[in-house]
Amino acid sequence: DEVGFDALFTFIYSPRPDTVAATLPDRVPPEVSHARSKELAALRDEIQLSLYRETVAAGQPIPVLFETSEDGVCYGHADDYSPVRVRADADLHARLRFVRPLGADGEGIVGELAD
8 A cells, every 4th residue: 555556466375396486384374365366456556546536636637648449449559558438439449649537437548539
């Protein structure tokens, strides 16, 4: 929480045969490992949403490289890797466009084309 990491790659340890770690005592019980993993994921989600909301509050258009589109919605990433989606009539795949952030949710920033 103190550092504010917005991306985490976590996994739950599983013993591997013929390794020193597999024979160590005092292993963390699986239910504790799973609870810790869920707690980290929830914290990451809070941090991400907070960062997305900061971008919206700044009120400035952001550059977005669009990657995919589906059903009139184009998806891409901002220069800080935040996921961004906009409604658009055209497929914006591989195009860099400015987006005016309008809102944020657990999936990223929602905006409109600014240019």
